Amino acid sequence: MLPIQQSYPQLIEQLSNHPLCLLQAPPGAGKSTWLPLQLLRDGHFQRIIMLEPRRLAARNIAQFLASQKNERLGQSVGLRLRQETKVSAETRLEIVTEGVLTRMLQSDPELSDVDLVIFDEFHERSLAADTALAFALESQLLRDDLKILIMSATLDGERYQQFIDCPMVTAEGRSYPIEEVYEPLAQSERWLEAMAPLVKRALSEQEGSVLVFLPGQREINRVGEQLTDLAANIEVHKLYGELDKQAQQEAIAPAPKGKRKVVLTTNVAETSLTIDGIRVVVDSGKRRAAEFNLKTGVTELKTVNISRSSATQRAGRAGRLQPGVVYRLGAKEQLERRASHDAPEMLTSDISPLLLEAKLWGASLDELQLLDPPTQAQQQQAQVLLQMLEVLEGDKLSPQAKAMHAMGTELRFAHLLYKAEKFERQWPGFLQLAVHFVALMEARISTASELSTALNAQLHRPHPAFRRQLRYWQQRLKLAQCQSLPMSLLPLVVALAYPDRLAKRRGQGMLMSNGAGVQASAEHWLDEDYLAIAEVGGQGGQRIFSATAFCPQQLQEHLPHLFSEQEVCEFNDKTAQFTNETRFKLGAITLRSQPSSQAISSQMKCQAWLGLLQKQGWALFKHPQSQQLRTRLVLAGQLLGAPFTYSDEQSLLAAAPQWLAPYLSEVQSLAQLQQLDYRPALLSLLDYSAQQQLDQQLPSKLVVPSGSTHSIQYQLDGPAKLSVRMQEVYGLTESPKLAQGKLPILMELLSPAQRPLQLTQDLAQFWQGSYREVQKEMKGRYPKHFWPDDPANAQATTRVKSRM
Structure with missing residues (x-):
């Protein structure tokens, strides 16, 4: 019996009596594969939408569920992904990915013919999942019969319950036990070198197939190269999101009879995905995390340690079908010190998609129920970007916003394609050039740094991933194949997609129109003063990966909304003087300037002071x-x-x-x-x-037992500090804590002469321990002051003994 089956009656009861429920169940419990079909079989719901965070998992779960009913996909079990839809009039259970669910809600806020929405693997906390949940919660205000079920093996359940105020059902136990083996590292930075030997060790010590978790495609290829000397009965497969469908299915399929498999994967296999025959997991403990850099406006991919909840998810892959073993790279103590859950995308990504969705929904971000609301800095950055992409005019949606949103692609590319259709009459071939550029960017293939060279290469020898994306957009926009492109218009194409990445040479580097600095390449564009950059990242988000040169006059003629004339007043902290100029600007780039004829007003000085603050912090x-x-x-x-x-x-x-x-x-x-x-x-x-x-909760001062009031010194990277004479805190049995007990106070206990005697966050232990040594020394130095034998129960005072 699956663990979920034991909790099923309780889950039905909670869903019957509450609009929303949390389900926490271990990997292999049957959350994704048994529960949805059972809910339909028992007639509890007539139509269910189940959201899966990853395309690979969504496709495989949908196919598995359809096979359980001896049907082809698209009958009672349907699938809806971007660029792939298999549903019919008889579909009752629809597996969708996150952006798809958000669009379904936007087009039908009541979800009229749906009575249950399931959020699977919600612990991944993607931006799209948080957005869809916020909208679904608002849909419940329109329909009191719509139910929501949030599922995961590693939910931060108590926090979610506080946020949503709903019951939680827990399915105890794992389907099969999992043994843990730890492989400590002598040098943590050389972890990748240790992976192939650890895989070989696991193969020699265990039976069955092995699933190896690595952060990305580069590491998969590196480890794969080191596993070419395995026994003839061992096959090595790769599994990651950009891999073609056939290769994905070969990785997931059971090993041929008499053979074993090693599957090298990213965390696409961490969630609802069963790989037949796997009973061993080898976990690097690493993942690739997208981290948005507010300063550069670039999302950087970084290799980081996984959280404890992700480690649990990965280990669970070994115990899906039989008892298993997980080999972890690193010491057990290191894993125990990691964060309990990964940071949500809401706090680490570009939230412009969320801001647009909220505008289209008709709500401000403050009005939506978001578990982790984005910061004001994130909101401001998103607002500026949406204005540059002509989605917003001021704070309002532009006339073309809905049309761009309907394109169903990344907003930058939607803006490009929308404008390209308008420019096609003026420049025949411009739309084809835009489509080829979008296909190049979406294919995520290694290309030449000069964009015109990269596109020409794909015209003559297209990569399969590029060909797939190009075919999709040409069919979508009803375009024929073409043999040549108007490359002279490429800077306009890049500017329409990346208006914030137009750059001007500045010293040894370049300044982008969003105000961030990037490095000037030592190999490309040596003589170019202006670059339209498509891809930038690397260390600090400052390395240019692909770009093409542009002429400001060409952009100004056709994209005037990117340019402005501004009266700028600044304070030069070196000369201690104000400067007042009229500047013609491309975003943050000054193209030319001249002294202003206007007198400096108090308002202009105010703007200068604000500019200095933004510069110096x-x-x-x-x-x-x-x-x-x-x-x-x-x-x-x-x-x-x-x-x-x-x-x-x-x-x-x-x-x-x-x-x-x-x-x-x-x-x-x-x-x-x-x-x-x-x-x-x-x-x-x-x-x-x-x-x-x-x-x-965080007072500026604290009253101590003597009755005196003393200031607290706060710091962002450590405990709050309270400096007070020791005699004034006699009778205090434990160190005070602030902010609902979350912030300890560091007590700096002073002598009668206000000199430090002791620093402690555990006053009770100090009274019982090292206080004796302090007492002995201080009695001789300050005999007129009170040094009791039992300070925890003594009377606090500000006086000498003779006046007490």
């Missing part, structure tokens, strides 16, 4: 009480959440033009700015209730 200010209040506010955001959600340092800095500007109008000099008491400005961000909560 919080180190500009020297007022200690203001710094302490800002630190308390940031800590409140980290430790308490709402209503302090948007109070991280980056967001406060990004929003300074709104909250700080009114307090800068009278500032006349740099020295005056540095000593500005901006506490009233910070407090203006909080209503009375939030100010009271801040003072209660």
Whole structure:
């Protein structure tokens, strides 16, 4: 019996009585493969949509469920992916990927003929899944009969329950036991070299096939090259998202009789995917994580350690069909110190897709139920990008926003294709050029750095992935095949997709139109002053991978919305003077400037001070009480959440033009700015209730047992500190904690002469231990002061013994 079967009656009861339920069940419990069909068989629901976070898992689950009913896919069990739909009038269970569900909700907010939405493997916390859940929760306001089921093996259940206020059903036990084997590393940075030997060890010590988790395609190829000397009965397969369908199916299929398989995979196999014959997992403990760089506007792929919940998911692949073994690279103690769950995409990615979806939904982000709301800095960056892509006009949707959204592709490419159709009359072949560029970008293949060279290469010797994407777009837009492209228009194509990555040479590097600096290549574009960049990333998101040169006049003629003329007032901290210029700009790039004829107003000075703050950051200010209040506010955001959600340092800095500007109008000099008491400005961000909560949970001062009040010194990267004479805290049996017990206080206990005697976060242990040594020394040095034998139960005082 599957674990889910034991919990099934309880789950049905909770779904019958509540609009939403959480299901936590181990890998192999039958959440994805047994439960949906059983819900239909028992007549509890008439039509179910189940969201799978990954295309590979969605396709294989759909095919498996259809086979369970002896049907072809598209009958009662359907599949809906981007560029692939297999559904019919008789479909009752539809497996979809995340973006698809969001579009279904946008087109029919009531989900009229659906009575259950299942979010599978929700622990992955993708941006699209969080968006779809927020919309589905709003759909329940329109329909009281719509049910939502959130499932995972590793849910952060208690937190989700607090957020959504719903019951949780737990299926205990794993289908089969899993033994854990740890392989400590002498040098952690050389982990990849240890993977192939560990795979060979697992093969020699265990029976059955082996699933090997690696962070990406590069590492898969590297380890694959080192496994060419295996026994003749062992086949090595690769499995990752960009692999063609046939190769994916060969990796998933059972090993031929008498043979064993080694499947080298990314975390696409971490979730709802059963690979027949696997009873051994070899886990590198690494994954590739997309991390959005707010400064450069680039999403960087980084290799990071997996969380404990991901380690559990991966190990579970070994116990799906029989008892299994997991070999983990690294010591057990290292795994136990890792984060419990991976950071949600909502806090690490570009949220412009979410902002657009919310606008189309008719809601602000503040109105949506988001488990981890994005920061103000993320929202501001997304707003600027959507304006550059002509989706927003100010804060409102543009007339073409819906048409671009309907294209069902990345927003940058949607903007390009929408505009290319308009430009086609003016420049025949422009739409074909745009489609070829989109196919090149979506294929994610290694190409020449110069985009025109890369496109010409694909015209003559197309890569299969490029050919697939090109065919899709040509059929979608009803275009014939072509033999040549108008390459002179390529800069316009890149600018329409990446208006924030237009760059001008600056010293040894280049400045992009979004204000970020990138490195000038030592191999390409040596004589070019202006580049339209398509791909950028690498260390710090500053390496140019592909680009083409452009002429500003050509862009200005055809894309005037990217250019502006601005009156700019700045404060030069080196000369201690204001400069006032009229600048013609391409985003953050100044193309030309001239002295302004306008006098510098107080408002212009205010903008100059704000510009200096954005340049220097919080180190500009020297007022200690203001710094302490800002630190308390940031800590409140980290430790308490709402209503302090948007109070991280980056967001406060990004929003300074709104909250700080009114307090800068009278500032006349740099020295005056540095000593500005901006506490009233910070407090203006909080209503009375939030100010009271801040003072209660993170007070600026603390009353000690002596009755005196002492200031607390807060810091962002350590405990809060309270400096107080030792006599004033007698009778205090434990160190105080703040922010609902989440922030310990470091007690700096002072002598009568205000000199440090002890630093401790465990006052009770200090009283019982090293206090004796302090007492012995201090009695001789300060005999008039009180040094009791039992300080934990003594009377606190500010006086000498004779006046107590």
